[in-house]
Amino acid sequence: MNLRVVFMGTPDFAVPSLSELIANGYDVVRVYTQPPRPAGRGKSLTKSPVHQFAEIMGIPVETPEKFRKSRVIDGLAALDADVACVVAYGQILPQRALDAPRLGCLNLHGSLLPRWRGAAPVQRAIMAGDAQTGVQIMQMAAGLDTGDVLLSETVPIADNDTAATLSERLSRIGAGMWPRALAALDRGGLTPTPQSGEPTYAHKIDKSEARIDWTRPARDLDCHIRGLAPFPGAWCEIGGQRVKIHMAKPEDGQGGAGTALDDKGLIACGQGALRLITVQPAGKGKMSFDDYAKGRPLPAGKKLL
Structure with missing residues (x-):
């Protein structure tokens, strides 16, 4: 059977899924996608990546x-769809919308539920x-990411993964799951598995979280930096200028938290130290720390805030 599909999604993460459905x-x-939003330095209204691809x-x-x-839900019901495929749409669907497609709404989520429900x-x-x-x-239900799991793939997180690299990998793997899920759904072959375990919640990233606290252990800060790369970007102040840190590496070293231990970007943390690798000064593009230091040296003993 050639299922009639409604797709709901917004960011780049969702585009491979839509592409895979069309290709199959x-x-x-x-x-359905979020309305155009102001973006870029000119703040001009910009269509979402899913909107542009569709x-x-x-x-x-x-x-x-x-x-x-x-009227929105009436419009969805009038489409007489068999199923809705939802990927990072950005809106909570009311029960009437969940019930509109004949086989309900399925959602692709980038975690192993119930760990990291949310945005x-x-x-x-x-x-x-x-x-x-x-x-x-998962089969969507009332509540935030509470539905039964229908299909699952486990993915290791590499030591050098950023939010961008991991998101890209998960989006590709997830896209490839849709044909299997819909084929099984069509023949009644999906087995819903209730979520088990204590839920944790992936609250939306707040920009106030982005400032680096050098009193934290180096390994924790490494995870913090990579999780916020590229957006909003973890940052600190160097010589009164805000600088985003996109990549750093934990190393041995000790000293006052936030103090440069050499002139090559080794910064003392609460435990251990971080070697700055990729940085971005305010108003500039990303660059290696070596290139940054050519114009703004960071000598041993300099304090980062």
Whole structure:
């Protein structure tokens, strides 16, 4: 059976899933995504990555500001879809919307539920120092990421993974899961597995979290930095200038927290030290620490705030 599919998603993370559904011949009858938002230095209204891709593929797009409005849900029901595939859409769907497609709504989530329910599972997994995460397709239910798991893949987190690299890997793996999930759904072959264990919540990243606290252990700060790369970017002050740290490496070393231990970017932490590798001064692009130090030397004994 050629399932009639509604797709709901917004960021780059969701685009491979939509592409995979189209490539496998599913009839994607409508795409729902967040409305255009101000972006860039000019703050011009910009369509979401999913919106842009759907238009290229000739698929009609809806951008409701709030999905709870009756006319929006009526429009979804009128599509007579078999299933809705949801990937990082960015809105909570009310029960009436969940019930509109014949086979309900399935959601692709970037963690091993119930760990890291919520908005920022990839970032939080890295920031917490998790050794592994995963990607799962679940049957959507009322509540935040509470539904039964239908399909799951476990993914190791590498020591040099950032939120960007891990997100890209999870998005590709997750996209490849959709054809298997929908084929099994169509023949009634999916086995729902209730989530088990104590939930943790991946709250949305707040910019106030981004400032580096050099009194923390180096290994914790390494995870913190990688989890916030590239956005919003962990930062500190060097000589009164805000500098984002995109990549650093834990090393041996001791001294006053936040103090440079040499002139090559080794900074003392509460325990151990961090070697700065990739930085971004305010108003500039990313660069190696060596290139940064050519214009702004960071001698031993200099204090970072």
